[in-house]
Amino acid sequence: MSHTPLLGKVEVAADVTAELDAHVETLRAEIERFDPTVIVLFAPDHYNGFFYDIMPPFCIGTAARAIGDFGSAEGDLSVPAELAQSLAQGVMDAGFDTAISRGMEVDHGAVQPLELLFGGLSTRPVVPVFVNGVAVPLTPMERIRGFGAAVGRHLATTEERVLYLASGGLSHDPPVPQWADADDQARAFLLAGRHPTTQARAARESRVFATAEAFSQGAASIRDLNPTWDQAFLESLAAGDLATIGGYDPEEMTRVAGHSAHEVRTWLAAFGALQAAGGDYSVVTRYYRPIREYIAGFGILSAAPLGSAPSPRRHG
Numbered sequence: 001m002s003h004t005p006l007l008g009k010v011e012v013a014a015d016v017t018a019e020l021d022a023h024v025e026t027l028r029a030e031i032e033r034f035d036p037t038v039i040v041l042f043a044p045d046h047y048n049g050f051f052y053d054i055m056p057p058f059c060i061g062t063a064a065r066a067i068g069d070f071g072s073a074e075g076d077l078s079v080p081a082e083l084a085q086s087l088a089q090g091v092m093d094a095g096f097d098t099a100i101s102r103g104m105e106v107d108h109g110a111v112q113p114l115e116l117l118f119g120g121l122s123t124r125p126v127v128p129v130f131v132n133g134v135a136v137p138l139t140p141m142e143r144i145r146g147f148g149a150a151v152g153r154h155l156a157t158t159e160e161r162v163l164y165l166a167s168g169g170l171s172h173d174p175p176v177p178q179w180a181d182a183d184d185q186a187r188a189f190l191l192a193g194r195h196p197t198t199q200a201r202a203a204r205e206s207r208v209f210a211t212a213e214a215f216s217q218g219a220a221s222i223r224d225l226n227p228t229w230d231q232a233f234l235e236s237l238a239a240g241d242l243a244t245i246g247g248y249d250p251e252e253m254t255r256v257a258g259h260s261a262h263e264v265r266t267w268l269a270a271f272g273a274l275q276a277a278g279g280d281y282s283v284v285t286r287y288y289r290p291i292r293e294y295i296a297g298f299g300i301l302s303a304a305p306l307g308s309a310p311s312p313r314r315h316g
């Protein structure tokens with residue numbers, strides 16, 4: 001699912017809020033029926049936990065703490081360390097040289113789906129898997145599918161009932177600084193801006209709120225949402241056609257869907273994992289709406305392996 005730190009913080013038409021809430025509720029019920037023993041959470045980061053001093057394409061956390069940006073929950077995630085470590089070994093054995101962290105810091109990108117779907121940070125065991133979705137250079141999209149598949153193949157050898165959960169995207173272009181056009185101060189932040197002062201954090205959050213306000217009135221300089229691109233992405237995922245998405249060109253993604261559209265990497269990793277672990281899948285819940293107030297093409301797509309889906313909605 002998409003995330004946005006503006007959720008619940010800015011005004012959106014009541015029917016849109018109701019529709020989004022209803023779909024989150026559907027997902028919640030779906031997950032409750034599935035009753036996962038562990039959640040593998042593919043999440044991006046917005047220069048809160050990962051910076052340019054060391055920016056890996058992937059990182060598996062054996063322990064993690066949420067930093068609490070934009071009023072999101074702060075505190076420890078409940079990470080099954082041994083499982084996370086064996087997962088890291090498994091994907092490395094499969095040829096994906098993942099980074100690991102024994103003290104990962106995560107932001108709203110990881111926390112929002114946990115709060116929405118589980119009511120908090122530590123109600124279920126979670127293995128956080130950072131997927132870089134903002135800091136160029138970016139590894140090819142096909143590599144992300146492969147990485148996800150390695151995760152799925154490894155976990156399929158365990159007794160765990162795994163929920164693969166991805167957070168991010170779809171098309172959106174929030175005001176996250178870019179190295180290429182950043183001034184010295186912004187570069188210092190992008191390089192190693194961990195644990196900002198309260199004032200620095202507040203300034204950053206105000207900038208996002210101001211941009212969202214302008215954007216919803218059609219007056220921001222950020223790239224527009226791209227519902228056509230978003231729907232095509234969801235359609236390929238729904239059809240199990242991960243090869244098409246694996247062939248996306250990152251530069252074109254930036255151009256047509258915004259600098260933060262690369263967060264869809266988390267979705268590709270999760271569906272890659274699901275497909276590798278369980279074979280063909282069918283969609284259970286699908287939702288999409290471009291919501292400018294949230295600076296988000298907001299989507300939800302859930303799926304389960306064919307034959308195991310809890311009351312799947314079939315087409316035709």
Ligand SMILES: O=C(O)CCc1cccc(O)c1O
Pocket residue numbers: 003004005006046169172174175176204208260294295296
């Ligand atoms: O953390 C930041 O500064 C950017 C936050 C942000 C804003 C709008 C939509 C998003 O999906 C998002 O992540």
Ligand SMILES: [Fe+2]
Pocket residue numbers: 003044046109168169260263
């Ligand atoms: Fe984001």
